[in-house]
Amino acid sequence: MSNDIYRTYQLQPPAHLNDIKTTVICPATEKHVKKYLLQETYLVEETGEDYRTITLPYIQSQSFSVQWVYNILEKKAEAERIVYEDPDQDVGFVLLPDFKWDQKQLDNLYLIAIVHRRDIKSLRDLTDMHLLLLSNIRKKGEENILKRYGLAASKLRVYLHYQPSYYHLHVHFTALSYEAPGCGVERAHLLSDVIQNIQMDSQYYQSRSLSFPLRADDNLLSKFKEAGKL
Numbered sequence: 001m002s003n004d005i006y007r008t009y010q011l012q013p014p015a016h017l018n019d020i021k022t023t024v025i026c027p028a029t030e031k032h033v034k035k036y037l038l039q040e041t042y043l044v045e046e047t048g049e050d051y052r053t054i055t056l057p058y059i060q061s062q063s064f065s066v067q068w069v070y071n072i073l074e075k076k077a078e079a080e081r082i083v084y085e086d087p088d089q090d091v092g093f094v095l096l097p098d099f100k101w102d103q104k105q106l107d108n109l110y111l112i113a114i115v116h117r118r119d120i121k122s123l124r125d126l127t128d129m130h131l132l133l134l135s136n137i138r139k140k141g142e143e144n145i146l147k148r149y150g151l152a153a154s155k156l157r158v159y160l161h162y163q164p165s166y167y168h169l170h171v172h173f174t175a176l177s178y179e180a181p182g183c184g185v186e187r188a189h190l191l192s193d194v195i196q197n198i199q200m201d202s203q204y205y206q207s208r209s210l211s212f213p214l215r216a217d218d219n220l221l222s223k224f225k226e227a228g229k230l
Helices: 030-035 048-061 067-073 128-149 191-200 219-226
Strands: 041-046 084-086 093-097 110-115 156-161 170-175 188-190 210-215
Touching (some): 041 048, 048 219, 067 110, 084 128, 110 128, 156 191
Antiparallel strands (some): 041 210
């Protein structure tokens, strides 16, 4: 196509510029397969009461395994990938690259901070008792990314997901230039905002409504429909 100063072309890059990064899950459960299928998505607005009566019972009734997280924390797997660790069992965490990052360029930098504590499932559990933990993750995470990769805090997007993809508290660190999956306003909550919200109201995340997307085949969506919330 050619139109004034605009043209389009079809290109075939050479092999050394045409790598494909692949993640393999084996054996894959039905839940894993569904995660990667194209599905219609709905935005759910969950009140604090909805969380206590719909979401939390659903989470507790499911067998969501986070053994792979414990393997990382216990150095049984991926120990060589850890960028930084604060071993404190109350405010500590491990920082390591997310599988989505090829670790070859900083434009799509993506790391995850996984807390050592095992009693915090998600954003909904956070109160002022966790402020030291959250502040420690932000401070030391940013410091060590600067030290290791030369990327300043002003170049980072630091956030939590709600709903999270797994129920063990973790924080995402991505390059601000990278439009990472799940970084949109319907799912991502900036860590700096989370800290300030809790400082204003210790029960902020127990009481306020939170919106998040759910796929059509998600069983939690069915629970909200059954409760007449959609």
